Amino acid sequence: xxxxxxxxxxxxxxxxxxxxxxxxxxxxxxxxxxxxxxxxxxxxxxxxxxxxxxxxxxxxxxxxxxxxxxxxxxxxxxxxxxxxxxxxxxxxxxxxxxxxxxxxxxxxxxxxxxxxxxxxxxxxxxxxxxxxxxxxxxxxxxxxxxxxxxxxxx
Amino acid sequence: xxxxxxxxxxxxxxxxxxxxxxxxxxxxxxxxxxxxxxxxxxxxxxxxxxxxxxxxxxxxxxxxxxxxxxxxxxxxxxxxxxxxxxxxxxxxxxxxxxxxxxxxxxxxxxxxxxxxxxxxxxxxxxxxxxxxxxxxxxxxxxxxxxxxxxxxxxxxxxxxxxxxxxxxxxxxxxxxxxxxxxxxxxxxxxxxxxxxxxxxxxxxxxxxxxx
Numbered sequence: 001x002x003x004x005x006x007x008x009x010x011x012x013x014x015x016x017x018x019x020x021x022x023x024x025x026x027x028x029x030x031x032x033x034x035x036x037x038x039x040x041x042x043x044x045x046x047x048x049x050x051x052x053x054x055x056x057x058x059x060x061x062x063x064x065x066x067x068x069x070x071x072x073x074x075x076x077x078x079x080x081x082x083x084x085x086x087x088x089x090x091x092x093x094x095x096x097x098x099x100x101x102x103x104x105x106x107x108x109x110x111x112x113x114x115x116x117x118x119x120x121x122x123x124x125x126x127x128x129x130x131x132x133x134x135x136x137x138x139x140x141x142x143x144x145x146x147x148x149x150x151x152x153x154x
Numbered sequence: 155x156x157x158x159x160x161x162x163x164x165x166x167x168x169x170x171x172x173x174x175x176x177x178x179x180x181x182x183x184x185x186x187x188x189x190x191x192x193x194x195x196x197x198x199x200x201x202x203x204x205x206x207x208x209x210x211x212x213x214x215x216x217x218x219x220x221x222x223x224x225x226x227x228x229x230x231x232x233x234x235x236x237x238x239x240x241x242x243x244x245x246x247x248x249x250x251x252x253x254x255x256x257x258x259x260x261x262x263x264x265x266x267x268x269x270x271x272x273x274x275x276x277x278x279x280x281x282x283x284x285x286x287x288x289x290x291x292x293x294x295x296x297x298x299x300x301x302x303x304x305x306x307x308x309x310x311x312x313x314x315x316x317x318x319x320x321x322x323x324x325x326x327x328x329x330x331x332x333x334x335x336x337x338x339x340x341x342x343x344x345x346x347x348x349x350x351x352x353x354x355x356x357x358x359x360x361x362x363x364x365x
Contacts, residue, residue, distance in 0.1 A: 017169070024172040031179035049291040053298045054189035056332075062188075117188065126218075126290040127283025127362055134361070137198050146291060147190035 044068035049122040051148040061110040063102035068121030081124045095135035115143045214243045214277045220284035240300035272353045280360040304353045
């Protein structure tokens, strides 16, 4: 009997898992780069309406304004639809100044191409939206994108 | 004393750690793709100029009341019929435009009592304060769709030869413009402008009454 036994024939060598961490890291980095952390948490209900004639939105030149009923954690603000900008409820009279603030935070070459993205809950009164639009006209931010869920063309 | 090699750190659990991080980012990632209807608001005009008189036949009025019912040209209408009605109105071409040209590309009924020319045809929309935003968006969508249908038709007629494989020629043109946004393509821009000028989007919105 020999000390070094011969390997049995036909046994498969184990697959090396040494490169597994590399693969996983690669995926990890992809998702780290692709992740956008939500910068403003919504304080309102926000179920978007749907439309089929939608265009894509250019994110770098967009200021978002949200509107809708305060969600269940913010019951103390009542049930009337409210406007939210960044992290706070604002009144109609603050829309203009918020827009100016949003524009000043943007890249300079994009400031003239600013688009206001309106994310409005579908049960909101259209009257509130037209009030917001009036304020936007006063602030001279004339491009508006009504954000909607894309629906398939029938 | 004999030099001893530092013992190698066991890297076996590295994959586990990486997986943990990976799963965290997988769960928190929302690859956002916002889409919507792009519209331009009219600038505020303080000058006291009397607005030009628009003939009633060149005006397509859409009213939405507080019960989300639609009144189009003084008749009640269902939402599904609005798109076709708007297309027929815009495409009518019953007369001449401001320059006195007839609409050569219109395929409508050429009805005397409807719009003269796509240049002159204006869609006017008014809603109540109590109208829901959902209905408002539905109507906006249908009206924009009417313009898009006509623009697609004209783009197919004029430029199909450049986009033989595209199902929707105008969309294909816009997509190409989007792709080449850093290298200006004058010819393409000109073509897009031509199509837009054939059916200029004249969609006016009246302010809801305050009461």
